[in-house]
Amino acid sequence: xxxxKIRIRGLKKHFGAKKVLDGVDLDIAAGTGLVVIGGSGTxxxxxxxxxxxxxxxxxxxxxxxxxxxxxxxxxQARALRQQIGMLFQNGALFDSLSVWENVAFGPLAQRxxxxxxxxxxxxxxxxxxxxxxxxxxxxxxxxxxxxxxxVGLARAIAARPAIMFFDEPTTGLDxxxxxxxxxxxxxxxxxxxxxxxxxxxxxxxxxxxxxxxAMLYDGxxxxxxxxPELLTTTDPVVEQFTxxxxxxxxxxxxxx
Ligand SMILES: Nc1ncnc2c1ncn2[C@@H]1O[C@H](COP(=O)(O)OP(=O)(O)O)[C@@H](O)[C@H]1O
Ligand SMILES: [Mg+2]
Numbered sequence: 510x511x512x513x514k515i516r517i518r519g520l521k522k523h524f525g526a527k528k529v530l531d532g533v534d535l536d537i538a539a540g541t542g543l544v545v546i547g548g549s550g551t552x553x554x555x556x557x558x559x560x561x562x563x564x565x566x567x568x569x570x571x572x573x574x575x576x577x578x579x580x581x582x583x584x585q586a587r588a589l590r591q592q593i594g595m596l597f598q599n600g601a602l603f604d605s606l607s608v609w610e611n612v613a614f615g616p617l618a619q620r621x622x623x624x625x626x627x628x629x630x631x632x633x634x635x636x637x638x639x640x641x642x643x644x645x646x647x648x649x650x651x652x653x654x655x656x657x658x659x660v661g662l663a664r665a666i667a668a669r670p671a672i673m674f675f676d677e678p679t680t681g682l683d684x685x686x687x688x689x690x691x692x693x694x695x696x697x698x699x700x701x702x703x704x705x706x707x708x709x710x711x712x713x714x715x716x717x718x719x720x721x722x723a724m725l726y727d728g729x730x731x732x733x734x735x736x737p738e739l740l741t742t743t744d745p746v747v748e749q750f751t752x753x754x755x756x757x758x759x760x761x762x763x764x765x
Contacts, residue, residue, distance in 0.1 A: 514539040514704040520569035522555055529555050531728025542698060542705040544719030544736055548759060551725050553708045554598060557674050562590050594670030598677045600661040602649035609645040612663045634663045638693050655686035666697045673698060675707040679714045691717040712751055715739055
């Protein structure tokens with residue numbers, strides 16, 4: 510039962526003179542949750558966007574269900590990537606659309622269902638993340654940060670995806686709302702039996718949503734292990750990061 514859902518080898522991506530990913534290797538077993546940690550600007554979002562097809566890597570292999578989506582015909586790669594539901598870092602909700610239209614964005618864009626049906630389905634999904642029908646017609650800008658995250662989560666799970674990505678789902682939330690969102694994430698992932706990757710800075714959150722953890726450092730995965738070992742490992746890079754120490758192997762590029 511250790512079927513690999515996503516397999517990444519030698520993934521590289523640079524922007525201008527800056528090498529962001531410099532040979533990332535990762536295996537994510539089907540039905541498990543991986544938490545990726547790493548400093549700001551180390552390429553965590555670029556990693557997820559590469560798997561999604563929003564960023565084109567320079568080199569490497571990204572297999573979903575044992576098919577390299579970087580080499581597969583476009584239609585096959587698209588179908589494999591359609592299994593992914595994504596909660597973006599800033600929520601990325603459309604303010605010109607109502608809450609329910611955001612949640613139903615996929616089916617509406619593909620004209621798969623009538624508006625009335627799409628609205629009913631969206632209200633059902635909103636209920637799964639603890640939001641009532643009363644918010645369905647509001648604009649996302651009328652909601653609190655925690656509610657916006659829930660709407661983003663509702664949109665991510667609406668298609669019942671086999672794979673879910675969460676980019677810093679609790680950043681900017683207070684610790685209680687963060688814990689509520691984590692609980693919803695774990696619930697949704699468990700209910701659907703999905704394979705997930707979550708990016709976080711928050712060690713409490715990492716423990717709640719990850720089975721395994723990986724540290725992205727200097728363009729590569731410098732450490733992986735069971736999520737609870739994040740707090741006990743003697744790996745110097747992970748140790749510095751999880752304890753938030755200013756001094757250690759991680760050097761912040763500060764301009765004098
Ligand atoms: N589309 C882009 N064009 C140019 N630089 C980018 C682009 N996307 C990301 N970067 C750069 O790549 C680096 C990693 O970004 P990102 O993956 O967003 O970091 P984080 O680990 O904080 O999520 C940053 O230096 C960022 O400025
Ligand atoms: Mg990011």
